[in-house]
Amino acid sequence: MERESQNGEYDGSVMTEEQMEILRKQIAIYVVISNNLRLLHHSLSSFNPLSSGMNQTGLGNFDQMVASSSGHRMSTRQRWNPTSTQLKILERIYEERRGTPDPRRVREIAKELSEHGQITEKNVYNWFQNRRARSKRKQPQTTTTMAGQADDAAVATEDEEERRSCEVSGGFESYDHILFPTPDLGNIFIH
Amino acid sequence: MERESQNGEYDGSVMTEEQMEILRKQIAIYVVISNNLRLLHHSLSSFNPLSSGMNQTGLGNFDQMVASSSGHRMSTRQRWNPTSTQLKILERIYEERRGTPDPRRVREIAKELSEHGQITEKNVYNWFQNRRARSKRKQPQTTTTMAGQADDAAVATEDEEERRSCEVSGGFESYDHILFPTPDLGNIFIH
DNA sequence: GGAGTATGAATGAAAG
């Protein structure tokens, strides 16, 4: 991209709607990318606990954010925490049968998941309990539109409820050229 | 993203140091990219305020993140922070019904408080949760100097097999709150 | 500008 946007150099010109749309899409993509990277990095950390010994340093913020999962802070783990593999399996099972956990099924699941780390039936049971309970409360998550108008510090943020699923991540592959660009940040913006 | 097989088969294979290093670099790059995008978007917003009508494209809401700059302080606020008015009201409500986080009244409260700034039901809910939890912790441990930081009594449970996976997921639900967040997208953007 | 602290948010577990 040849615009000098990064420097805030606009020389008077303002973006067209079309350009804005492109920008929005790019931003959207980066949101997904960033998130995926975060998750990836995160899971990698758990797969390679030895890496905690190696440089937590060097990349600053991101590492810091992720580092907490591999720091030494976890010496006092008393509460079960699913491994990434376990979580993935749990999520998948949850997707299959969104219904009742089924006491018998719980046993099976626990058995299966024990292959990937310590786990008890109770853990599985609780997980499903929480999973369902919380996914239910997430619906009315209608972000209360806030009207800026206040004495204190109102923020007039337009906020419409839009619940479209991850359609963007679907067209993810076509952005490989974005995903693995040269470190030259000047070329971030395509075209 | 595709490096983890569906069945969670990972056994011995772990990233090499070199691969890790590459990953780190890529992540680092995206950290910068994201940050730049955020800044860019921020400046664009001021150029084209009309964009607010379309910005809620269903992805992480950049605007939420950016919008916070119009709050109290100039600092970009990623996480919700009650305005003084909101806090005052919250405290008052808390005093009224000390033991009741108001499962159903949360909505009312959120509605009311939205008059005084950005807020979601979740924010209100969390606030009461924390308020109660922390006011309770203060009492018994009066003058416990170290307060919440020092974890007393290291339980020192079984340490073998330290699973430090956190909220990694392969599922969708798990990061719905990131992709479709309540006004807080802080996880992605680090500063 | 790095350490310490206050607090918003996430979540496993348990109570109701």
Added chain:
DNA sequence: CTTTCATTCATACTCC
């Protein structure tokens, strides 16, 4: 099942 509690993580704010 629903609601609450407890613990922990992450961040922002403050102060030196």
